[in-house]
Amino acid sequence: MSAEEGRVHRSGFACFVGRPNAGKSTLTNALVGGKIAITSSKPQTTRHAIRGLVNRDDAQLILIDTPGLHKPHTLLGERLNALVRSTWSEVDTIGMCLPANESVGEGDKFLIKELAQINQGRRNPKPIFAIATKIDLVKPDKLRDHLLAIQQAGADAGLQWQEIIPVSAVADEQVDLLADLLIGTLPEGPALYPEGQLTDEPEETLIAEIIREAALEGVRDELPHSIAVVVDEMVARPDRPKDKPLVDVRVNVYVERDSQKGIIIGKQGSRLRQIGSDSRAQIEKILGTPVFLDLHVKVAKDWQRDPKQLRKLGF
Numbered sequence: 001m002s003a004e005e006g007r008v009h010r011s012g013f014a015c016f017v018g019r020p021n022a023g024k025s026t027l028t029n030a031l032v033g034g035k036i037a038i039t040s041s042k043p044q045t046t047r048h049a050i051r052g053l054v055n056r057d058d059a060q061l062i063l064i065d066t067p068g069l070h071k072p073h074t075l076l077g078e079r080l081n082a083l084v085r086s087t088w089s090e091v092d093t094i095g096m097c098l099p100a101n102e103s104v105g106e107g108d109k110f111l112i113k114e115l116a117q118i119n120q121g122r123r124n125p126k127p128i129f130a131i132a133t134k135i136d137l138v139k140p141d142k143l144r145d146h147l148l149a150i151q152q153a154g155a156d157a158g159l160q161w162q163e164i165i166p167v168s169a170v171a172d173e174q175v176d177l178l179a180d181l182l183i184g185t186l187p188e189g190p191a192l193y194p195e196g197q198l199t200d201e202p203e204e205t206l207i208a209e210i211i212r213e214a215a216l217e218g219v220r221d222e223l224p225h226s227i228a229v230v231v232d233e234m235v236a237r238p239d240r241p242k243d244k245p246l247v248d249v250r251v252n253v254y255v256e257r258d259s260q261k262g263i264i265i266g267k268q269g270s271r272l273r274q275i276g277s278d279s280r281a282q283i284e285k286i287l288g289t290p291v292f293l294d295l296h297v298k299v300a301k302d303w304q305r306d307p308k309q310l311r312k313l314g315f
């Protein structure tokens with residue numbers, strides 16, 4: 001047997017947690033090399049949005065979103081919602097991001113306590129890494145204090161960190177090492193996604209796909225192939241302050257019949273609003289700015305059978 005054949009392949013899910021601005025998105029992007037995974041086809045194993053895939057010869061690491069943790073009022077609320085808990089229970093490994101240029105605060109400690117509970121009474125504890133992010137921003141002695149504080153906060157909460165690892169996504173320090181460590185905790189198994197799902201597609205295609213997916217949520221049986229989504233235009237709103245940009249994204253959602261229009265729009269527009277709010281966060285991640293999403297539902301009669309329409313809709 002060759003060395004190649006004898007090598008183990010690992011695959012599995014990871015999520016990053018941490019307070020807002022802890023550097024989770026930047027780290028995700030650094031790990032996946034700036035490429036975006038199409039989120040439309042979710043494997044049955046997870047109900048959560050895929051943020052990125054790390055594809056290597058020996059492994060596939062799937063980074064998923066942790067809904068709810070972005071909002072401090074959720075994080076610091078009486079209890080984390082069920083969705084966050086179920087995310088944690090589904091992933092194979094967790095990384096908590098603690099920015100090196102800020103001290104370990106009450107919010108972090110609260111989160112560490114919550115994380116500690118995951119492993120209480122578990123025979124095989126889930127690996128939970130502490131990731132000291134943004135280390136390019138601090139001097140070595142400050143970093144040392146930060147790492148000690150992380151260690152202490154873990155000990156206080158009864159959480160045994162798998163490792164404490166300092167990284168900088170911006171300076172590309174130890175990002176590969178982090179990938180190795182995360183991957184080392186994954187179970188053996190084949191890639192769960194075809195590599196082709198990592199994409200360099202134009203942003204418009206990704207955005208259209210995200211909205212199409214959100215529009216199909218819950219009505220897939222009624223409207224299996226009848227929805228086409230076209231991004232009409234994306235323009236930066238003029239006269240915005242430099243530090244508060246806003247991009248207007250105008251999108252047409254095409255259905256084949258009037259009756260389908262009603263399904264998409266929902267009672268008093270409720271479904272359409274839901275589609276907007278479900279997809280906006282992902283679109284903002286792709287574009288890197290806040291967006292105003294302007295969704296219009298239109299009927300393109302029997303578009304699937306009309307070559308002219310199909311061309312217009314990008315098929």
Ligand SMILES: Nc1nc2c(ncn2[C@@H]2O[C@H](COP(=O)(O)OP(=O)(O)OP(=O)(O)O)[C@@H](O)[C@H]2O)c(=O)[nH]1
Nearest residue numbers: 019020021022023024025026070134137168169170
């Ligand atoms: N210098 C430096 N800045 C970083 C690094 N990682 C992230 N940042 C900056 O820190 C800020 C927050 O980073 P994000 O990756 O958006 O943080 P996040 O945890 O995803 O934030 P939320 O989406 O609010 O939860 C951004 O301005 C980043 O540019 C790093 O390694 N070094």
